[in-house]
Amino acid sequence: MRRDGKMTFLDRFRAMRETQFGAFVPVLLALGAIWGYFGLALPAYDVLTGEAESFRAIFLSPRNIYNLFMQSAVIATLAVGITIVLLLGEIDLSGAATAGVCAALLGVLVLVGVPGWAACIIVMGVGILMGAFQGLLVAYVGIPSFVVTLAGLLGYQGLMQKILPTGNLNVGDPFVRGIARVLIPDMWGLVLAGVVVVLFALASLRKQAQRRMKGLELDSPLVLWGQVAAFGVIVVAVVLTLNAYRSLPLLLVLLIAITALLGWVVTSTPYGRSLFAVGGNPESARRVGMKTQRIRVSGFAIVGLMAAIGGIFGASRFGSVSYTAFAGGSLLLEAIGAAVIGGTSLFGGRGSVWNAILGALVIGSLGNGLDLTGASAADKLMVSGAILLLAVAIDALSRTNTGGR
Amino acid sequence: MASKTKLEGQNTAPPAHLAVRGIHKRFGGVHALRDVDFEVARGEVMALVGDNGAGKSTLMKVLAGAYGADEGAFFMDDKPVTLSSPNDASGLGIQIVYQDLALCENLDVAANLSLGDEPVKAGWRFLPRLLRPLDALEMEVKAREAIDKLQVRTLQSVRAKVEGLSGGQRQAIAIARAVGTESTVVMLDEPTAALGVAQTRQVLEVVKRLRETNHAVVYISHNMRDIFEVADRITVLRHGGNVATYTTADTTPDAIVVAMTRGLDDEGAGNAA
Numbered sequence: 001m002r003r004d005g006k007m008t009f010l011d012r013f014r015a016m017r018e019t020q021f022g023a024f025v026p027v028l029l030a031l032g033a034i035w036g037y038f039g040l041a042l043p044a045y046d047v048l049t050g051e052a053e054s055f056r057a058i059f060l061s062p063r064n065i066y067n068l069f070m071q072s073a074v075i076a077t078l079a080v081g082i083t084i085v086l087l088l089g090e091i092d093l094s095g096a097a098t099a100g101v102c103a104a105l106l107g108v109l110v111l112v113g114v115p116g117w118a119a120c121i122i123v124m125g126v127g128i129l130m131g132a133f134q135g136l137l138v139a140y141v142g143i144p145s146f147v148v149t150l151a152g153l154l155g156y157q158g159l160m161q162k163i164l165p166t167g168n169l170n171v172g173d174p175f176v177r178g179i180a181r182v183l184i185p186d187m188w189g190l191v192l193a194g195v196v197v198v199l200f201a202l203a204s205l206r207k208q209a210q211r212r213m214k215g216l217e218l219d220s221p222l223v224l225w226g227q228v229a230a231f232g233v234i235v236v237a238v239v240l241t242l243n244a245y246r247s248l249p250l251l252l253v254l255l256i257a258i259t260a261l262l263g264w265v266v267t268s269t270p271y272g273r274s275l276f277a278v279g280g281n282p283e284s285a286r287r288v289g290m291k292t293q294r295i296r297v298s299g300f301a302i303v304g305l306m307a308a309i310g311g312i313f314g315a316s317r318f319g320s321v322s323y324t325a326f327a328g329g330s331l332l333l334e335a336i337g338a339a340v341i342g343g344t345s346l347f348g349g350r351g352s353v354w355n356a357i358l359g360a361l362v363i364g365s366l367g368n369g370l371d372l373t374g375a376s377a378a379d380k381l382m383v384s385g386a387i388l389l390l391a392v393a394i395d396a397l398s399r400t401n402t403g404g405r
Numbered sequence: 406m407a408s409k410t411k412l413e414g415q416n417t418a419p420p421a422h423l424a425v426r427g428i429h430k431r432f433g434g435v436h437a438l439r440d441v442d443f444e445v446a447r448g449e450v451m452a453l454v455g456d457n458g459a460g461k462s463t464l465m466k467v468l469a470g471a472y473g474a475d476e477g478a479f480f481m482d483d484k485p486v487t488l489s490s491p492n493d494a495s496g497l498g499i500q501i502v503y504q505d506l507a508l509c510e511n512l513d514v515a516a517n518l519s520l521g522d523e524p525v526k527a528g529w530r531f532l533p534r535l536l537r538p539l540d541a542l543e544m545e546v547k548a549r550e551a552i553d554k555l556q557v558r559t560l561q562s563v564r565a566k567v568e569g570l571s572g573g574q575r576q577a578i579a580i581a582r583a584v585g586t587e588s589t590v591v592m593l594d595e596p597t598a599a600l601g602v603a604q605t606r607q608v609l610e611v612v613k614r615l616r617e618t619n620h621a622v623v624y625i626s627h628n629m630r631d632i633f634e635v636a637d638r639i640t641v642l643r644h645g646g647n648v649a650t651y652t653t654a655d656t657t658p659d660a661i662v663v664a665m666t667r668g669l670d671d672e673g674a675g676n677a678a
């Protein structure tokens with residue numbers, strides 16, 4: 001560490017990532033780069049080389065953005081859950097398989113006549129149990145989470161095949177399908193966005209006023225209003241774009257609401273604090289009397305819950321449950337990759353659920369963009385791998401006290 | 406047992422706040438503490454010295470309730486007390502700053518100072534305490550107070566992450582955390598061992614502040630200069646037993662070193678209290 005006033009580029013980078021919104025910068029840059037490349041650079045190149053007569057921004061068209069968000073939603077749901085165990089310094093490889101089991105169970109339940117809403121609740125309970133079971137093995141038996149959840153991945157994949165011997169099941173239940181199909185009317189979508197932005201602004205101002213009253217350090221007005229403005233622009237732009245194609249889908253509203261709730265728990269409650277404490281220094285957490293084992297179990301239970309919700313979202317969007325869409329496919333690595341690309345540290349104690357959403361968009365955009373350009377599955381795998389590696393490298397470099405440096 | 410201390414015989418000693426008598430502690434075959442007496446008064450810095458393996462850390466952990474003693478009696482202000490768990494100790498106002506500070510580097514100073522006992526906003530009674538909203542501002546106010554009380558001047562912001570702080574600042578924060586709770590006894594295990602000159606200064610200043618605020622301070626160190634700067638009395642341990650307790654003003658570093666390494670069996674211990 002350097003305390004002589006001189007800052008290397010790396011020091012500045014670390015300092016930036018430590019600020020509340022600075023942690024979003026790398027992933028936003030990545031997203032901007034990918035969108036710029038697929039949305040602007042490639043079409044422009046095509047026009048220049050005469051391959052296309054006119055500039056066609058297919059990637060950035062409202063229709064594609066809409067699909068992109070929907071494609072990324074399941075990844076994002078799982079990534080938000082996985083973020084919680086990453087904060088604890090653990091890993092969960094079984095998220096996608098848990099989602100698969102829950103989706104398959106959901107399909108079977110509605111098939112035998114259980115009402116859609118009841119099936120969803122049952123499946124979420126099952127997800128929590130599946131996660132908590134692994135958490136118990138990690139916290140109380142002391143098996144590394146990598147091993148427990150690797151076993152979970154295999155076991156739950158098998159379980160999914162047992163539930164769905166044919167490997168495929170259509171889900172026609174109107175409640176389940178409704179989650180992805182129901183659209184918020186254009187007008188209401190904008191009203192909702194407006195309300196959210198105003199609430200965000202009011203909360204920021206109130207906090208600043210309270211800080212002033214208590215004589216605490218103040219955030220600079222530039223930062224304060226910058227945050228409000230950036231937040232407002234993003235929210236309104238997203239809703240307008242979605243409205244331009246169809247409308248704001250209920251599924252996205254649910255995803256954002258769940259993430260907001262979880263994000264609030266993580267940053268603003270004693271429980272959330274204990275997640276960071278256990279991930280940052282378990283010994284310290286233990287000495288101040290935190291129940292570290294229970295906290296670990298609860299973290300895995302949350303992954304289970306989010307995986308179940310991801311399963312429900314997936315079943316709703318596809319209208320079917322298939323082995324390859326969940327347990328057997330690329331969802332597992334995409335979800336972990338999304339959390340890490342978002343900027344949540346694999347070393348524990350650093351990260352946020354919002355970053356997971358952005359990370360999922362990065363992964364989703366890559367897949368979507370490469371699909372549009374007709375890239376092969378092999379290309380997609382290699383590019384995704386490179387991006388993941390880059391994200392983990394940034395993570396490693398921005399840890400201030402890595403012994404290896 | 407020949408060198409058993411005569412704590413009672415001192416007329417200069419202030420009244421003990423925390424005192425232990427006849428402490429024994431065995432780890433399997435290792436007899437780490439043999440019939441140890443120890444005491445510390447309020448508004449006093451009591452240094453605890455001895456060679457490596459003399460039993461200093463073990464004694465401190467017994468006093469903090471982290472280890473149960475096999476035998477021995479505990480007194481707070483002359484009243485017998487039981488002390489067998491860390492909870493007992495913190496209930497009695499005894500706090501320990503471990504050699505490894507156990508701070509969460511990924512959290513800021515304010516969060517570290519209230520770790521495990523975070524203030525929550527009033528109301529929200531329908532939620533379990535763990536899920537009530539944190540009162541982040543109250544947390545900062547408290548942290549500011551704790552830091553100001555110890556006069557850690559170099560610390561700019563209580564919103565700074567601990568990982569960006571110097572060793573001395575971290576030590577000060579660990580001490581502030583111990584003091585922040587309603588503590589009357591603060592024990593520091595080699596707080597300056599890993600620090601440079603300037604950082605050591607800072608920690609010694611904090612230790613002096615603790616004395617001014619009428620805490621009973623137990624200070625383990627190897628560094629004679631530091632000890633003679635801050636300590637009022639010095640207890641010397643050797644091979645898990647008492648050698649003697651000295652009043653700093655009446656002794657010399659050489660005498661202490663001799664007592665640490667050879668005990669009292671020769672001329673080196675001339676002015677034991």
Ligand SMILES: Nc1ncnc2c1ncn2[C@@H]1O[C@H](COP(=O)(O)OP(=O)(O)O)[C@@H](O)[C@H]1O
Pocket residue numbers: 432435437455456457458459460461462463464
């Ligand atoms: N947890 C333990 N288990 C077994 N032996 C221990 C343990 N802690 C300390 N000891 C032994 O007790 C003796 C005193 O150790 P310690 O109190 O750490 O000495 P000091 O802090 O004075 O250097 C040493 O011989 C050490 O090996």
Ligand SMILES: [Mg+2]
Pocket residue numbers: 461462
């Ligand atoms: Mg020691």
